[in-house]
Amino acid sequence: MPDATPSTPAALPAALHDALAARFGAAFSTARAVCEQHGRDESPFDAAPPQGVVFCTSTADVADAVALCAAHAVPVIAYGAGSSLEGHLLAVHGGITLDLARMNQVLDIAAEDMLATVQAGVTRLQLNDELRHSGLFFPIDPGADATLGGMSATRASGTNAVRYGTMRDNVLALTVVLADGRVVRTGTRARKSSAGYDLTRLFVGSEGTLGIVTEVTVRLHPQPAAVAAAVCSFPDVAAAVDCTIALIQAAIPIARCELMDAHAVRAVNAHDHLGLPEQPLLLMEFHGSAAGVREQAQSVQALAAEHGGSDFAWADTPEERSRLWKARHHAYLSALQTRPGCRCVTTDACVPISRLAESINATVAEADASGLPYFIVGHVGDGNFHVGYLIDPTQPAERELAEALNAQLVRRALALGGTCSGEHGVGLHKQQFLREEAGDDAIELMRAIKQALDPLQILNPGKIFV
Amino acid sequence: MPDATPSTPAALPAALHDALAARFGAAFSTARAVCEQHGRDESPFDAAPPQGVVFCTSTADVADAVALCAAHAVPVIAYGAGSSLEGHLLAVHGGITLDLARMNQVLDIAAEDMLATVQAGVTRLQLNDELRHSGLFFPIDPGADATLGGMSATRASGTNAVRYGTMRDNVLALTVVLADGRVVRTGTRARKSSAGYDLTRLFVGSEGTLGIVTEVTVRLHPQPAAVAAAVCSFPDVAAAVDCTIALIQAAIPIARCELMDAHAVRAVNAHDHLGLPEQPLLLMEFHGSAAGVREQAQSVQALAAEHGGSDFAWADTPEERSRLWKARHHAYLSALQTRPGCRCVTTDACVPISRLAESINATVAEADASGLPYFIVGHVGDGNFHVGYLIDPTQPAERELAEALNAQLVRRALALGGTCSGEHGVGLHKQQFLREEAGDDAIELMRAIKQALDPLQILNPGKIFV
Numbered sequence: 001m002p003d004a005t006p007s008t009p010a011a012l013p014a015a016l017h018d019a020l021a022a023r024f025g026a027a028f029s030t031a032r033a034v035c036e037q038h039g040r041d042e043s044p045f046d047a048a049p050p051q052g053v054v055f056c057t058s059t060a061d062v063a064d065a066v067a068l069c070a071a072h073a074v075p076v077i078a079y080g081a082g083s084s085l086e087g088h089l090l091a092v093h094g095g096i097t098l099d100l101a102r103m104n105q106v107l108d109i110a111a112e113d114m115l116a117t118v119q120a121g122v123t124r125l126q127l128n129d130e131l132r133h134s135g136l137f138f139p140i141d142p143g144a145d146a147t148l149g150g151m152s153a154t155r156a157s158g159t160n161a162v163r164y165g166t167m168r169d170n171v172l173a174l175t176v177v178l179a180d181g182r183v184v185r186t187g188t189r190a191r192k193s194s195a196g197y198d199l200t201r202l203f204v205g206s207e208g209t210l211g212i213v214t215e216v217t218v219r220l221h222p223q224p225a226a227v228a229a230a231v232c233s234f235p236d237v238a239a240a241v242d243c244t245i246a247l248i249q250a251a252i253p254i255a256r257c258e259l260m261d262a263h264a265v266r267a268v269n270a271h272d273h274l275g276l277p278e279q280p281l282l283l284m285e286f287h288g289s290a291a292g293v294r295e296q297a298q299s300v301q302a303l304a305a306e307h308g309g310s311d312f313a314w315a316d317t318p319e320e321r322s323r324l325w326k327a328r329h330h331a332y333l334s335a336l337q338t339r340p341g342c343r344c345v346t347t348d349a350c351v352p353i354s355r356l357a358e359s360i361n362a363t364v365a366e367a368d369a370s371g372l373p374y375f376i377v378g379h380v381g382d383g384n385f386h387v388g389y390l391i392d393p394t395q396p397a398e399r400e401l402a403e404a405l406n407a408q409l410v411r412r413a414l415a416l417g418g419t420c421s422g423e424h425g426v427g428l429h430k431q432q433f434l435r436e437e438a439g440d441d442a443i444e445l446m447r448a449i450k451q452a453l454d455p456l457q458i459l460n461p462g463k464i465f466v
Numbered sequence: 467m468p469d470a471t472p473s474t475p476a477a478l479p480a481a482l483h484d485a486l487a488a489r490f491g492a493a494f495s496t497a498r499a500v501c502e503q504h505g506r507d508e509s510p511f512d513a514a515p516p517q518g519v520v521f522c523t524s525t526a527d528v529a530d531a532v533a534l535c536a537a538h539a540v541p542v543i544a545y546g547a548g549s550s551l552e553g554h555l556l557a558v559h560g561g562i563t564l565d566l567a568r569m570n571q572v573l574d575i576a577a578e579d580m581l582a583t584v585q586a587g588v589t590r591l592q593l594n595d596e597l598r599h600s601g602l603f604f605p606i607d608p609g610a611d612a613t614l615g616g617m618s619a620t621r622a623s624g625t626n627a628v629r630y631g632t633m634r635d636n637v638l639a640l641t642v643v644l645a646d647g648r649v650v651r652t653g654t655r656a657r658k659s660s661a662g663y664d665l666t667r668l669f670v671g672s673e674g675t676l677g678i679v680t681e682v683t684v685r686l687h688p689q690p691a692a693v694a695a696a697v698c699s700f701p702d703v704a705a706a707v708d709c710t711i712a713l714i715q716a717a718i719p720i721a722r723c724e725l726m727d728a729h730a731v732r733a734v735n736a737h738d739h740l741g742l743p744e745q746p747l748l749l750m751e752f753h754g755s756a757a758g759v760r761e762q763a764q765s766v767q768a769l770a771a772e773h774g775g776s777d778f779a780w781a782d783t784p785e786e787r788s789r790l791w792k793a794r795h796h797a798y799l800s801a802l803q804t805r806p807g808c809r810c811v812t813t814d815a816c817v818p819i820s821r822l823a824e825s826i827n828a829t830v831a832e833a834d835a836s837g838l839p840y841f842i843v844g845h846v847g848d849g850n851f852h853v854g855y856l857i858d859p860t861q862p863a864e865r866e867l868a869e870a871l872n873a874q875l876v877r878r879a880l881a882l883g884g885t886c887s888g889e890h891g892v893g894l895h896k897q898q899f900l901r902e903e904a905g906d907d908a909i910e911l912m913r914a915i916k917q918a919l920d921p922l923q924i925l926n927p928g929k930i931f932v
Contacts, residue, residue, distance in 0.1 A: 110818070110820070112715060112819070112820035113818040113819055113820050114715075114717075115818070154660055155659075155660040155664070156660070157658055157660075161658060165635075166658050168658070168664065168667070169631075169635060178907070178911070182907050183907070184904075184905065184907045184908045184911060185904075185905065185908070186904075186908065188880075188883055188884055188885045188903065189817075189818040189883035189884070190816040190817055190818060190849055190850075190879075190883070190884045190885040190888065191816065191818075191819070191848050191849055191850075192623055192627060192632050192634070192816055192848055192850065192885075192888055192889065193621075193816060193885035193887060193888060194620055194621040194622070194623075194671055194814075194885075194887040194888060194889050194890060194891045194892070195885045195886050195887040195891075195892060195896065195899075195900050195903055195904070196671070196892060196900050196903075196904055196908075196909075196912055196930055196931075197668060197671065197672055197676075197912045197915060197930075198621070198634065198664075198667045198668060198670065198671055199904075199908060199911060199912070201634070201664045201667035201668070202663065202664060202667070202668055202915075204664065205660055205662070205663065205664055206663055210663075221717075222717035249578060249580075251580075251687075251688035289758075289761065291757060291761075292755075292758060295755065295757075348660075350656040350657065350658060350659060351655075351656055352576070352579040352581070352655040352656060352657075353578070353579055353657070354576070354578035354579050382656075382657050382658055383656055383657055384656075384657075384658065413656075414654075417654055417655035417656070418654055418655065418656045419654045419656040419658075419659035419660075419661045420661050421659060421660040421661040422656065422658055422659060422660060423658065423660050424660060425660045425661075426660070426661060426662060430661065433661075434661050434662050437654065437661055437662075438650075438651075438652075438661070438662055438665075439650065439651065441644070441648050441649070441650045442650045442651070442652065442662075442665060443662075445644070445650060445665060445919070446662055446663045446665070448918040448919060449663060449668075449915060449918055449919075451918065452914040452915055452917065452918035453911070453914060453915075464662055464663075465662075
């Protein structure tokens, strides 16, 4: 597991400690428990706590904290919901973590322009709760109740991306604190623009290494007139994947198209008492007019039948749909519970849809042969899937085996024209894969941008590339 | 008109001349006629010819030409179809223009992944012609038959953007020659990725100032099962705009929604013999299933009637639709012919849809009061509209008046949360507006990126920011 070993940071400069304490009072903490809590995320990496945590409530707080850290060349890491899977939040070079969870104000809902502006610590569920009477919703759904700041930083996507795009497509503008504490606003409220470099897209996906996102303006979408969700079981993973390829190539505008293998189904059955057939399945959702939804569902049912799929089991009420999607979102935690004490090494490759079958079929064969417990879930409509290898963290050989399987899977994805990360980001985990994917010259280009924007290398150092 | 005055460049270094001649033979020209032809675009700026032109046929050609120019710190400008409206192609600091029109190979059509990869000189009509039997099409339509390289460089959009997005959304990957002649490939064939900085989006819209795009991978879209186009006339521009706002806020997935004012309609009637009522109109297109198209059209007809719109005049056959859209695309040239010898100063503001009415209504009042001949066309579904002020180039007062009107229009758009450029780019024309829109710190950030990627400042110098 490359680059996960934290360096031993120098002690926090006393002058910085005193300046942060003076500026932030009780909102600055160096308490061991607070630092340890902020030194981990959902990844299998060992914790690497920061040397202090500032609980920010405003862009000005973030700007001041960054400026103070810059004055002492001390690392700064932004922290939202702590749901990263790739070690983004670990203070591998020490420094100060800025906890943005208290920046949870929805600043503006402009229904007439289908936009919302929120502070970075607002979570996707919070935003959708605020939108519930507006006729609009925010579609990006990475499973975890992540913050919009964190989702911007990792270019998150999730179950709805096949229809509504990713954070790349749905972030319209950002407020960003730069490495020296200056604040820039990127983008406008206009739907499109050709005015200068696309700074918004530069910060989206930059994992806190180029600036710290403090406010996000996102596009909203109309709540569909009709929604229908269905489960369709298949004899094997290959059949479910072939059905997915067929429906995407038929350009059916499906809103969600999620694969769960039999291991994942077993895990969520045990955790959420769903009673689903313990076979591979597609969990699908259709959005549109009542007629449109019917049309889509009929087309997909016909395609599924051609691939050995079962009759659709419908979730007709919002409650039933919600129960299914909650179970889907619990898949990761449910799987962890199937092997007490385990950790999960998660893969995130994304391939062109035409290559999804060979990618997943080879992955299943390798995982079965490995003997490691595993499960597969996937946003297969996008060609993106996750294998979770459940490892015993006390057994280095298991971690090595999982990483070897991941490497094999990633290199196959790259050979098929895919990417090492569909949505989780690079973090600590995929630095070598990013280099293989992008090439040395592109990495050098990214580094030149990093150097130009963060000459002291204080913004989330050790991530994306070391 | 700011920054349009070319500097007098130093003579082309003899060593560079000889090296280019040796490498490119007859594909390198310093003939006056060739240079003059490459020193202008569709903008009203006076020509600024380069000192030589290289006709490139491959990425290797571009890489070698750039490397040679870099060795002598001589400017390099990429040239596609010459259809820029903002002076992008003018060699205001001299240098070598790389004509990419011969890079016109469609390299790959991957119908199964709905992707195409083309050389930068392929035009949108050429690509769609190659796609005609595939069931797919490339939707970005800026009017001119621009090259995909140029469209990438300006982040172009046009009539279909309201439904299909812009080049930002539809470019998946690029091959780019950097300022030192190195070649990078950005992006993969996967639909989404969270792997590292979004270099693709950094180059899209960078107007040739960060690198030269030589190959473009774009997303294709299924040809809709049904297409219907209709013209709806309105008593005044305000009514047409109010109808547009209503249909966008109703989330009707209209594929094209174009405004033409009475001046524009008169011009295209004269040029294309259309016989349209010489009133403001919306030219609309609906894509979908037969039932979906019917449903959309009925909804919009009802909304239009509420706003005083006429009964729709339908263009039912592909030929009739093509005739209408050709006329729309000829609006600019048709308008130029209404005042022989004139040039056109074009605006390009884009505002949030809720502010479109006040933006356009004030614009109309100011233009009427000015006494200058003008016309308005607009991709109003996106909040983007163009006023063309038809000026006599021998009358500096007219140019000044048009520029003053433009400045008023842009500053109003910025105050309304909009952008100075929806799709044409900054070029020579909007540098001050970009600064007002983005702010000094964001401009400094863009400059830092420029400096990092092009330390010799040889890539299209004098554009975006001086």
